[in-house]
Structure formats: C-alpha cells, structure tokens
Amino acid sequence: MTGFLLQKLGVNCLLLVLVSMVGFVLVHATPGGPLAQFALSPGMTSARLAEIAHGMGLDRPLWQQYLHWSARLATGDWGRSYRDQTPVLTMIWLHLGATAQLGLASLILSFPLGVALGIVAALRAGTRTEHLASLLSVVLLSLPTFWLGLVFIYVFSVRLGWFPAGNLTTPGHGAFMDHLRHLALPSLTLGLVSVPLWSSYTQAFAGDIWRQDHIRTARALGVPAWRIVVLHLLPEALLPLIPVAGVYLPTLLSGALVTETVFTWPGIGRLLLDSLQYRDYPVVMGLLVFSAALVLLCSLVAEILHHLCDPRLRG
Amino acid sequence: MTAPGGGPVLRVRKLGVSFGQTSLVDGLNFDVGRGEIVALVGESGSGKSVSSLAILGLLPGADISGSAVLHAPGPAGDRDGIELLGRPERLLRPLRGKRVSMIFQDPMSSLNPIRTIGAQLREILALHAGLDGRAAERRAVDLLAQVGIVDPQGCMRLIPQRLSGGMRQRVVIALAIAGGPDLLIADEPTTALDVTIQAQVLRLLLDLRADMGMAMVFITHNLAVASAIADRVVVLYAGQIVEDAPAAAFFAAPRMPYSRGLLAAAPGLDRIASGARRLGTLPGQVPPPDERGAGCRFAPRCAWMMPDPCARRMPALEHVAPAGPGGPPHLARCARLEEIGE
Numbered sequence: 001m002t003g004f005l006l007q008k009l010g011v012n013c014l015l016l017v018l019v020s021m022v023g024f025v026l027v028h029a030t031p032g033g034p035l036a037q038f039a040l041s042p043g044m045t046s047a048r049l050a051e052i053a054h055g056m057g058l059d060r061p062l063w064q065q066y067l068h069w070s071a072r073l074a075t076g077d078w079g080r081s082y083r084d085q086t087p088v089l090t091m092i093w094l095h096l097g098a099t100a101q102l103g104l105a106s107l108i109l110s111f112p113l114g115v116a117l118g119i120v121a122a123l124r125a126g127t128r129t130e131h132l133a134s135l136l137s138v139v140l141l142s143l144p145t146f147w148l149g150l151v152f153i154y155v156f157s158v159r160l161g162w163f164p165a166g167n168l169t170t171p172g173h174g175a176f177m178d179h180l181r182h183l184a185l186p187s188l189t190l191g192l193v194s195v196p197l198w199s200s201y202t203q204a205f206a207g208d209i210w211r212q213d214h215i216r217t218a219r220a221l222g223v224p225a226w227r228i229v230v231l232h233l234l235p236e237a238l239l240p241l242i243p244v245a246g247v248y249l250p251t252l253l254s255g256a257l258v259t260e261t262v263f264t265w266p267g268i269g270r271l272l273l274d275s276l277q278y279r280d281y282p283v284v285m286g287l288l289v290f291s292a293a294l295v296l297l298c299s300l301v302a303e304i305l306h307h308l309c310d311p312r313l314r315g
Numbered sequence: 316m317t318a319p320g321g322g323p324v325l326r327v328r329k330l331g332v333s334f335g336q337t338s339l340v341d342g343l344n345f346d347v348g349r350g351e352i353v354a355l356v357g358e359s360g361s362g363k364s365v366s367s368l369a370i371l372g373l374l375p376g377a378d379i380s381g382s383a384v385l386h387a388p389g390p391a392g393d394r395d396g397i398e399l400l401g402r403p404e405r406l407l408r409p410l411r412g413k414r415v416s417m418i419f420q421d422p423m424s425s426l427n428p429i430r431t432i433g434a435q436l437r438e439i440l441a442l443h444a445g446l447d448g449r450a451a452e453r454r455a456v457d458l459l460a461q462v463g464i465v466d467p468q469g470c471m472r473l474i475p476q477r478l479s480g481g482m483r484q485r486v487v488i489a490l491a492i493a494g495g496p497d498l499l500i501a502d503e504p505t506t507a508l509d510v511t512i513q514a515q516v517l518r519l520l521l522d523l524r525a526d527m528g529m530a531m532v533f534i535t536h537n538l539a540v541a542s543a544i545a546d547r548v549v550v551l552y553a554g555q556i557v558e559d560a561p562a563a564a565f566f567a568a569p570r571m572p573y574s575r576g577l578l579a580a581a582p583g584l585d586r587i588a589s590g591a592r593r594l595g596t597l598p599g600q601v602p603p604p605d606e607r608g609a610g611c612r613f614a615p616r617c618a619w620m621m622p623d624p625c626a627r628r629m630p631a632l633e634h635v636a637p638a639g640p641g642g643p644p645h646l647a648r649c650a651r652l653e654e655i656g657e
Contacts, residue, residue: 213424219373220419221439221490222412225404231438236429311429311474 001307008303012296016289020073023288024066027281033058034082034279056082069285078289079282081275088286091271098168099267102190102259103252105183109191114198119229119237121199122206133199141196149189149262156185166264186263190256201244206237239310246302250294322386322396323348324498324530325370325415329381330400332362332369337604339365340554343381344632347498350524352531354545354562356538356577360601361551363534367500370399371417372407385414385498413443416491420503422484426475432459432486433471436493443494458489461526463519481512485519492523499523500532505540517544538581542566547643550574553601553612556632560645570635570647572655573597573613611650624650 038044038052053059057068072079078088121133157165163184209215210233218228257269264270268287275283307313323346330343340362347353355363368374370383384396397414399407411417419425427435436455440446446454452471459467462485475483484504491499501520505513521544523529535541541548541562548565550558550573558571569575576597599616602608610626611617617625624630630650649655 213419213421214427216373217419217425217487217490218427220371220411220417222408222410222442222494223438224408224442227438232427232430236427239429311431312476 008300016292019292020289024285027284028062032279034281078286081283082280083278088282091283092286092290095266095268095271098265099256101183102186102256102265102267105187106191106194109187110194111198114195115202117199118202119206121203122210125207137196137199140192143193145193145258146262149259152185152189168266186259186265190259197248201241202237205240206233209233209236242306243302246299250298324386326384330366330383331380332365333378339604343556345549345559347530347532350528350530351546352524352533352544353547353549354541355532355534355549355551356541357551358536358601362554363551364502367532367534371411412439413494414496415498416496417500418487418491418504421507422480422487425487426483428475431472431474436490439490439493458493462489480508484516498530502534538578553607557648561643564645570652571649572617572619619651619655
C-alpha cells in the first residue's frame with residue numbers, strides 16, 4: 001500500500017508539472033494580454049508600454065517566463081495579481097470559502113437525492129418507476145445551469161421575493177440566517193444539476209449488486225426487504241462512489257463557475273473568469289495549479305479512503 | 316419417512332409457473348416427507364429452479380397457480396398446513412429461513428462480500444431465533460462448528476473473500492439452518508465445487524438431516540449426486556414431472572425413456588469398470604416452452620416413439636407397478652410403459 005501510494009504520488013507530481021506547462025502555454029497563447037488595460041490609459045505611449053512589459057517580464061521568451069514562474073512557485077511564491085498586487089495565494093484563499101460553502105451545500109442536497117433516485121431506479125428496473133427516475137435524471141442533466149439559475153432568480157427572487165438573487169450577504173445584515181438565504185438559490189441550482197451524476201452511478205452500481213446471488217440468498221433466508229436495501233445493498237453501492245466523489249468534488253471548484261457567475265457568488269469560479277478577462281496570468285496560473293493539485297489530492301485521498309472502507313481491498 | 320401423525324412437510328399440487336403467455340412449468344405434483352430428501356432432476360430449462368423459487372415466492376413477475384402447502388408444527392394452522400402460493404409477502408417472508416430455507420449454486424456469490432461471516436450469521440439469528448449479543452455469538456460459533464468449519468471463532472471475523480468455495484458453501488448452509496427450518500431447498504449446492512469438496516458437502520447435508528430431521532429438496536442435473544443423497548428421485552422434463560420413484564427403484568430400473576436416456580448418458584465409475592467406454596447420448600434438446608406439442612414432450616427425442624399415441628396425446632403420470640399398501644409409489648409418464656417394460 002505504501003509503495004503504491006508513493007508511486008501514485010510521484011506520478012501525480014509529474015502530472016502537475018505537465019499540466020502547468022500546457023496551461024502556461026495555452027494561457028499565454030490566448031489573444032490579448034495584460035497590457036491591454038494599460039494601453040487604454042490616457043497619455044500612454046508605446047515606449048512606456050514596452051517598459052511596463054519589461055517590468056512584468058513579458059518581453060522574455062515563453063520558456064524563460066515559465067522557468068522563472070515555476071521556480072518561484074516551487075519556493076512557495078505564487079506571485080501577485082496584475083490587477084491589485086494582492087498575492088495570488090491570498091486571493092485564492094479569500095475566494096475559496098464561498099466556493100466551499102456552495103459546493104458543500106449543493107452536495108448535501110444532491111448526494112442523498114441522487115443516491116435515493118439511483119437506488120429506486122435500480123430496484124424498480126424495467127418498470128414505469130425506473131423510466132420516470134431516468135427521465136428525471138436526463139432532464140436535470142440537460143438543463144443548462146445558467147438557464148435554471150435565471151429561472152430560479154425570476155421565480156423565487158423577482159416574483160415571490162423569497163430569496164435574494166445574488167451575493168454572499170445583504171450589506172448590513174451579517175447574520176447567519178441572511179447568509180443561508182443567500183446560499184439557497186445558488187446551492188439549489190448547483191445541487192439539482194449535480195443529481196444525475198450521483199443517480200446514474202448509484203443506479204449502475206446498485207443494479208449490479210441487486211442482481212447478485214447474495215441478495216437473493218438474503219431474501220431466501222427471510223431478511224426483510226428494507227434491511228436488504230439499507231444494510232446489504234446500500235453500503236456495497238456506496239463504496240464505489242468514494243472514488244467517484246474523489247474525482248467529482250474538486251471539479252465543483254470550476255464547475256460552479258456558471259452558478260457563481262449567475263448569482264454573483266464571489267467564489268473560485270468567479271475569480272477565474274474575472275482573471276481570464278484581465279489576462280491576469282499569475283492568478284489564472286495559480287488557480288490552474290491549485291485546481292490540478294486539488295484534483296490529484298482528492299483522488300488520492302479517495303483511493304486511500306476506499307481502501308480503508310472496503311474490507312475486500314484490505315490486504 | 317413420514318412422521319407419525321404428520322403429513323408431508325411440503326405438498327405441491329398442480330403447480331404451474333408462467334411468464335405472460337409462456338408456460339414454464341405445469342401440473343407439478345409431489346410430496347416431501349418429514350426428513351425425506353427428494354432430488355429434483357432434469358436438464359437446464361426443465362423447470363427445477365423455477366418451481367422451487369415459485370414455491371418460496373422469489374419469482375417476481377411470474378404467474379403462479381396451484382398449491383404448495385407447508386405442514387409445519389406450530390400453533391398456526393397446524394392441521395391444515397400453510398399455503399405458500401399466493402401468500403402475501405409480509406406473511407411469507409417470516410417463513411423463509413425459519414420454516415423453509417433455500418440455498419443456491421454459487422457459494423462464491425451467495426454471501427454478502429463486505430460483511431463478516433459473524434455479522435451475517437448474527438443477522439439471521441436475530442431474525443429467526445431472537446438471539447442477540449453473547450447468545451447470538453455463541454450460537455453462531457456452534458453453527459459454524461456444526462457445518463464443519465475448523466476454526467469457527469476465527470471464521471466469524473472474516474469476510475467471505477478469505478474462504479474457499481467449499482467453506483463458503485458450508486457457511487451458506489449454516490445460515491440456512493440457523494432458523495431451524497423443517498425444509499431446505501438446495502438448488503445445485505454442489506455443482507460449483509470440486510469433486511472432493513462435493514462429497515464433503517453431501518456428507519454434511521446427510522448429517523444435518525440425521526441430526527435435525529430436516530427434509531430437503533435437492534435440485535441437481537447430476538444423477539451421481541442424486542444417487543448419493545436422495546431418498547426419492549423426481550425427474551422433470553420440459554416443465555413436467557416424467558418420473559417419480561424411490562431412489563433405489565429409480566437407479567435399478569428407470570421406466571420413462573427420458574430417465575433411461577439420462578442414466579445412460581451419465582458418466583460413472585461402474586461404467587468404466589464394466590469396460591463400456593461409450594456414453595449413451597440423448598439426441599436433440601429440450602424443447603423451449605413455446606414449442607411444446609400436444610403429445611408427449613419427449614416424443615421427438617424418444618427411441619420408442621410411435622406416431623400414435625406418443626405424438627398425439629399427453630400421457631398421464633401413472634403408477635408403474637401396483638404398489639403395495641403403504642409402499643412407496645413409482646410413477647412414470649409414458650404411453651408405452653407396458654410395451655417397453657423394464
């Protein structure tokens with residue numbers, strides 16, 4: 001196990017380097033650049049612009065820029081934002097909380113709902129109930145997030161006035177409840193569109209298990225149906241969901257991008273989008289490396305967790 | 316093997332199983348006496364498993380007709396027995412594992428792969444014997460010892476993956492007898508095992524019968540296995556019983572041509588000893604449910620077939636010889652029984 005983990009860790013580090021290289025090239029290859037914002041300043045001359053570019057190190061060859069950036073990254077210096085000179089790590093940290101809240105709230109909503117839907121569909125395979133559950137999944141899967149968000153804003157915010165349409169809090173109302181009310185619509189949106197992920201995996205896993213002999217044996221020995229579902233089927237179906245969660249959870253960071261934009265939710269997704277628009281290379285690259293590291297770390301943790309939880313995998 | 320004053324443990328009458336228009340099994344009649352081991356023998360698709368699953372209410376979506384009465388001791392409905400067919404699930408479920416248990420072919424997949432043997436035994440004991448805590452633990456260890464697990468205490472903590480196929484089937488049997496059932500339906504319980512392990516498991520089942528007086532329906536396609544364990548042999552062909560005989564009489568002189576063919580096609584040591592190398596073969600295959608004619612279902616493959624009456628009328632299941640009063644009956648389904656003789 002330890003050897004396996006070390007090997008995995010080594011592979012992950014290599015992957016991280018690769019991702020950062022490709023990302024660096026792609027980000028710098030995008031048309032436009034961070035100089036655009038200076039170019040529009042009144043009285044800007046091309047000589048002054050070149051001076052700024054030189055100051056930012058943008059006039060050097062790309063490979064030199066990469067080496068410079070990655071060497072500093074390795075020592076823990078993630079650079080500063082072009083926009084306001086805030087350190088990149090501080091920026092990420094400030095936006096991480098909002099995204100984590102949104103991700104957690106949507107997970108609390110989507111995971112139980114998706115698992116329940118998947119179990120029901122697996123148990124009622126071939127019946128109208130299964131078709132209905134599948135239909136619901138497909139509908140949720142095909143709903144565009146931005147559209148669903150806008151519909152919720154229109155219905156619950158504009159028409160009914162139940163929930164606020166955006167931002168973390170109402171200025172002057174710092175209370176916990178106010179915060180929860182702001183969280184409601186974005187987490188509902190992100191939660192609903194994430195339901196099909198959990199339901200489809202659960203349906204596949206639970207369906208396989210449901211057809212196995214040990215379920216039939218339990219039935220033939222008089223174990224009540226609810227016990228079979230809750231104590232026999234569910235734990236076995238949840239185990240393979242651990243690695244799925246390990247892959248999925250970090251993608252929430254970027255997956256929440258649309259939701260965060262619609263609801264002006266100041267999270268990581270918003271930060272990425274804004275930074276991209278400004279061609280704020282240090283922040284974009286910082287986010288890229290951060291997300292990639294998070295993906296690799298989560299899948300590693302999930303793998304360890306899976307090994308710890310599944311008695312079949314324990315040596 | 317009928318206990319004084321008691322009827323058979325299981326009495327099946329006119330059992331029919333169909334899915335929609337397709338009839339898989341029809342008109343099945345057989346009894347299982349107390350402590351008796353009845354082998355249900357037949358090729359794949361003859362309806363062996365389907366019949367027993369139907370009796371236990373484990374065949375969702377099937378249309379089931381007829382009657383299957385469980386005569387079990389107890390305050391409820393002792394004299395008339397308990398009708399299993401059509402019994403609502405909430406009343407049927409408590410009987411399973413307690414009065415009738417069923418075990419299946421593949422011991423590799425018959426146990427929950429992520430729960431320990433101990434947890435699985437304790438669940439059944441809590442359910443059917445009302446035991447928990449220490450008492451359940453002790454009883455579980457006893458059961459494992461009873462089915463011949465060498466280190467029952469250690470076995471309790473293992474998950475099935477750590478056990479061999481034979482050990483797993485022993486654990487499955489321990490689960491099946493934990494509720495102290497009067498009847499065990501065993502669906503090919505030895506088919507997936509090595510021959511030496513097969514013999515051990517058969518030995519175990521015979522011991523359990525002797526210890527607990529538990530009756531058994533033993534489903535198998537293997538006549539050698541049937542001869543080793545059965546008191547009575549019931550041969551199924553294309554969803555019908557074609558012969559029902561005491562084991563000794565059956566293996567000495569099967570009467571229905573299909574049974575003869577089956578026996579001739581079974582490899583056995585006595586055949587090797589007698590120098591006969593060639594196995595008999597049965598030409599053709601079992602007709603699928605929707606291609607069964609009006610006549611004898613075995614007629615198309617039968618060496619003794621005559622266009623009339625075989626292909627025209629379905630022969631009845633008849634007494635082969637006038638059985639003495641109280642003697643075990645020998646029934647066979649063949650229109651030319653007398654002409655063919657022994």
